Structures are given as structure tokens and as C-alpha cells.
Amino acid sequence: GGIITQTPKFLIGQEGQKLTLKCQQNFNHDTMYWYRQDSGKGLRLIYYSITENDLQKGDLSEGYDASREKKSSFSLTVTSAQKNEMAVFLCASSIHRAAETLYFGSGTRLTVL
Amino acid sequence: GDSVTQTEGLVTVTEGLPVKLNCTYQTTYLTIAFFWYVQYLNEAPQVLLKSSTDNKRTEHQGFHATLHKSSSSFHLQKSSAQLSDSALYYCALTSSGSWQLIFGSGTQLTVMP
Numbered sequence: 001g002g003i004i005t006q007t008p009k010f011l012i013g014q015e016g017q018k019l020t021l022k023c024q025q026n027f028n029h030d031t032m033y034w035y036r037q038d039s040g041k042g043l044r045l046i047y048y049s050i051t052e053n054d055l056q057k058g059d060l061s062e063g064y065d066a067s068r069e070k071k072s073s074f075s076l077t078v079t080s081a082q083k084n085e086m087a088v089f090l091c092a093s094s095i096h097r098a099a100e101t102l103y104f105g106s107g108t109r110l111t112v113l
Numbered sequence: 114g115d116s117v118t119q120t121e122g123l124v125t126v127t128e129g130l131p132v133k134l135n136c137t138y139q140t141t142y143l144t145i146a147f148f149w150y151v152q153y154l155n156e157a158p159q160v161l162l163k164s165s166t167d168n169k170r171t172e173h174q175g176f177h178a179t180l181h182k183s184s185s186s187f188h189l190q191k192s193s194a195q196l197s198d199s200a201l202y203y204c205a206l207t208s209s210g211s212w213q214l215i216f217g218s219g220t221q222l223t224v225m226p
Binding site: 040103 | 117119122145146148150155156157158159160163203205207212213214216217218219
């Protein structure tokens, strides 16, 4: 089996700050995803990547950048943190495309003061 | 585009009684796969069921779901709820329109003793 590791688990930032979340997977999966989880809104896709150095925007990409420099890692940057923002960011991977099962990390919980 | 609707945000059921979580969808594309994901408290979401065949019952861990394309539904059911079933449940689909996994807003299931 494999595992997805997200760092940090908790991230506290200031308004306007640039914040970076990291994700590593050892499944050797091609595709990786970043989702944002908000209570009552489900999981919304921010970015995904089907291979190294590929980036595809999801419905919620505004305000975020992403980077996939290695097959095993996928990072997400909040370009300017919004005051009072609170959310959980989930990283996931799948063998190929989303028709396959997604494997999720445990998440990074963001709080902006 | 694609959308998934979970009408109940919160469902409470007594241990030993049946439970049904509703999921309906809309898409103008060819549907590829349907999923139920479960997220236990402080854990990562994980796949519970997957289906792509119309009118075929899929079962796992005592839960079952049948994809009904005629009514655009993929409801999740269990005949006897257990305390350990308390969790957040997401319905999701992938279609040929986006090849992304689209999630519903989630249903928080609480099983009471």
C-alpha cells in the first residue's frame, strides 16, 4: 500500500500572506489533485495534474497557484490569504484519471488571522 | 456541467435501524463512474463504493447502492446502522465532460445508541 503525506497539518497565516501547502505520495500515481473542503459545500477541485510539470485548473483555482516538479509531489500556494478564512485542503492521487479511485491525504487545516 | 446533489446535510438514525442517504446527479455527458466516499472524524476520505453499471447493486462493508440512470440516482443504504458508521459521506461522479471527480455537498451521518 501507499500513503499520501500532507504538510503541515495545521497552518496559521496572516491576511495577505503567501502560504504553501505540500503533498507527497508514494503510490507512483500519475494524477494528483488539490481539493478544498468547506462545511456544507463538499469537496471542490482547485488544481490537478496528470503528470510531472502538468497543471490543470479546477473550478476554484482563482487565488491559488500549484506546482508539480516531481511525479511524487504536488504543492499548492495560497497567493494572498484572506482574513478569517478557514478551510481544510485535501491532496489526493489516482492511477490515471478521476475514473479511478482517489486516495486522499489527511489534510492541511488553514486558519487566517 | 456536472452536478451532484445530496439533499440531507445531517441524518440521525438509531443503532440497528435502516439508513438511506440520498444522491442524485445531473450531467449532459456520458457518465463514467459513481462513488461514495466516507470520511471518519479526523481522517482522510476513503472510497466506500464504486459503480459504473446501470441497475447493478454494489455492496461493501454492509452498505449498498444501485445506480439508476433512469432516475439519475445513486442512493446509499444500509439495513442496520452501527455506531461506527457515524461519519461524513460524499457522493461523487466522473463524466466524459470533465474527467474530474465532482462531489456532492456531503451528508453527516450520526448513529445514536
